[in-house]
Amino acid sequence: METKRRPRWLPWVTAAALLGGCGSAGGSPAGDDLDRLRQQARAALDRYDQAVREAGDTARFVPVGELTRQLGDWEPANGIYKASLGAGRVEAIGALPAAPTPTGNLVWANGTKQSVPLISADEALAQLRQAGAGECGDCAPLRVTGARLTTMRISTTRGAATVPAWEYTLDGSAVRLARPAVAASSAVQVTPPSWDPYQPSGGLAIESATTTTTGRELTVTFTGAPDPGSRPCGADYRTEPVESDLAVVVIVIEHRHADNESCADVGARRSATVELARPLGERAVLEVQQGLPVPLTIR
Structure with missing residues (x-):
């Protein structure tokens, strides 16, 4: 029933990468960076689809x-x-x-x-x-x-x-x-890709998702900047879905107040809403870093 275990970025580690010092990691991806995240998301969908096929296609217990x-x-x-x-x-x-x-x-x-x-x-x-x-x-x-x-x-x-x-x-x-x-x-058992601690996958990993039975809006939570982008060291976030018939990967894109700000390594629970092409249904929601499923709340 367990997925294969491997190290994951803890929320405070993610926050430190996002907010600390002068680095640009975790900022708003553009051009090649965003294309890379989309490719990463599609690869995650392919792995999930394969896991469902290996479980016999009818398995929906994840x-x-x-x-x-x-x-x-x-x-x-x-x-x-x-x-x-x-x-x-x-x-x-x-x-x-x-x-x-x-x-x-x-x-x-x-x-x-x-x-x-x-x-x-x-x-x-x-x-x-x-x-x-x-x-x-x-x-x-x-x-x-x-x-x-x-x-x-x-x-x-x-x-x-x-x-x-x-x-x-x-x-x-x-x-x-x-x-x-x-x-x-x-159970569907999702195998994440090989993990290199010195070259971790990019993107912000969502931690949970909430939707309704018939709506197309999906609200995701993640660790981000404590303040909005209008304030120093703050950030605003937008989302982009990459979808298949069996799952959805949510890419979270960060827009910072300014580049090269010296900020404390403090993160906070943030949320953003993404609109899907159709209601989620029985599809899984995956985070973009490793392609692992996240908990879902249906309201």
């Missing part, structure tokens, strides 16, 4: 964001477990249950349902471990003592959805962990 949930807060004596969970250091100390039925229902906020194959608590725990990132040295592993089948709410490219999930109990802590009980084969 989970977005972190799928492992921590339920409750770590006790003071168990603070080290935060690092253990982040690194995927989780192990079962006994037998865990199998899925009680072969399939379950994924339910979107509008009531639409999709039948999905279920996996055992062991398989979901393996996904949880695989999703771990980073090292935690000699930190103690989390010890899973049991699991029960329940549900959890996650973000998808079609809005929020409720999915079957395994909820795990832990040895020595009241914290519980949750992970979707859905087979990875039922």
Whole structure:
């Protein structure tokens, strides 16, 4: 179910690149730069279309964001477990249950349902471990003592959805962990391009999108300058969509107050609206840097 993990520009890193010092990175692209972003967007659409074909064309379940949930807060004596969970250091100390039925229902906020194959608590725990990132040295592993089948709410490219999930109990802590009980084969898995930390992809990466069921307007959020372009170190933003039958990439174009201003490395949540050629429907919304889907809210 997980997309392949790779480093991403964090919002504060993006903000620093946009706002810091005298550099021009992140400014209003023109000519060749804008053409390059359009080519980058079309390449992202091609990768997404390929991912849908590999999932069997009928798959429209595209989970977005972190799928492992921590339920409750770590006790003071168990603070080290935060690092253990982040690194995927989780192990079962006994037998865990199998899925009680072969399939379950994924339910979107509008009531639409999709039948999905279920996996055992062991398989979901393996996904949880695989999703771990980073090292935690000699930190103690989390010890899973049991699991029960329940549900959890996650973000998808079609809005929020409720999915079957395994909820795990832990040895020595009241914290519980949750992970979707859905087979990875039922989801579209997007593979980003090879990533070079010294030559990152250009453009501003949107972080979320909002639309209506029938409207053509799509509002996107991203990290940008705190102030409008009429003020020093501020910026205004416009957007451009690149569309396919299965997805939309939104290019965000920045217009700064002035070039070569010395500005603080501070970013703020900004938003902009783009008009699509037709309502979004079941299409995914992708950010331009890596072509990964973003959470969608449907109002």
